[in-house]
Amino acid sequence: MKKIVFSLILCLGLIGTLCPSYAADDILKENAKNKKAEAKALKAQTRAANKAKKARIRELKKTYRKNTKEINIIYALELMKDSPASGAYEKIMGNNPTLNPMKIEYKNLAAIKPEYRNNNAMSKIKRKEIKILLNSKHKNAPYEAQSAALAGMTAHVDKKESVNELVYSKTLEAFLWNYYLKKNPNLKQNKSSLVVSENRNLRLYKKYPRNSKEIVTNIRKQRNDIKYVWESTGYTHKEYTDKMAKIYEAYLAVEELPGVNQSGDVPVLDLKEDTTVETTEPQSEEEKYIQEHIRSDVKAKPMPEEHYEHQVSNTNKERCDICGCPIENIESNEEEAQ
DSSP states (O other), rough: OOOHHHHHHHHHHHHHHHHHHHHHHHHHHHHHHHHHHHHHHHHHHHHHHHHHHHHHHHHHHHHHHTTOOOOOHHHHHHHEEEEEEEEHHHHHOOOOOTTTEEEEEEEEEHHHHHHHHHEEEEEEEEEEEEEEEEEGGGTTSHHHHHHHHHHTTTTOOSSOHHHHHHHHHHHHHHHHHHHHHHHHHHGGGSSHHHHHHHHHHHHHHHHHHHTTTTHHHHHHHHHHTTOOOOTTTOOOOHHHHHHHHHHHHHHHHHHHHOOOOOOOOOOOOOOTOOOOOOOOOOOOOHHHHHHHHSTTTTTOOOHHHHHHSOOBBBSSBBBBTTOHHHHOOHHHHHHHHH
16 A cells, blocks of 8 residues: 555656646747747848848939949939938939039049049039049948038039139038038048048038138149139139028028937028029229239139239249239339339
8 A cells, every 4th residue: 555655656746847847848849939930020021121122222223324323322312312412413413514414433533643543533524424433442431421522523514613613512512511410420430531531621611611711722722723713614703602602501501400300491502503604894994904914714803802903922923823914024014104
């Protein structure tokens, strides 16, 4: 009898130890099953996201097929389209003197000329085509930086260049980069060479945002070939002043944006602008004097109060610092006048 009771107790003990083991196995199996289901769902979600991304890329490439094949440039253009520089975007899409979409591609600019190696971008202009070449070393720069650089290049729509045109180009670039920084301040810390360049350009602009005085000085130092050429097509003094005033207005609006997720009323820049040159006959004797004495390759017409008399340059005593006219026999001329 004792043996039977002992056997029963032993069996019950074994059953008690095995039951938790079987229960633990069931829990492990259930967890593994759930993890497998989650992994499967994640894979399906990833496949769906990749499929949607590929479809979106195909759609974007179709939209921009006349502009570029580069997806990074396409993303940069998409940012520009929804920015205050949407007028520059319209130029790229065809609202320019050629009436054709601008072509954009990455290019090793040093291969064109060694001195171009540090240029962020440059343009090649033909009668029916405007091509923007973005330095290939910036291919992996943030889309926002590429967008700002491309927007600035839209100021160049013909082969004529002037100080006004280049200053406006750099000012528009600085403005758009500042706009993107307001949306995402972390962009400023990016180490790419294009971001470093955009940060430098923005610092110059912010010193004198009303008239871009520092950018003007920098342009004239870099471009001795046009330092006296103030005006060009679309950038007469009046047109230039109007454009710069609008950028300044937009800049102030951006600076006053209350937060990243809120939008302000920011003017749209360069939207359907008229690029024709205004030609007016000089009205005063002073204006006639300036027009007669200005260098033949210079289209600028400085204000009379700034240029009734030639000003000798500190670096070049033989030419006027404003218009570049030769300064000869000033003393003898004064004596004859007396």
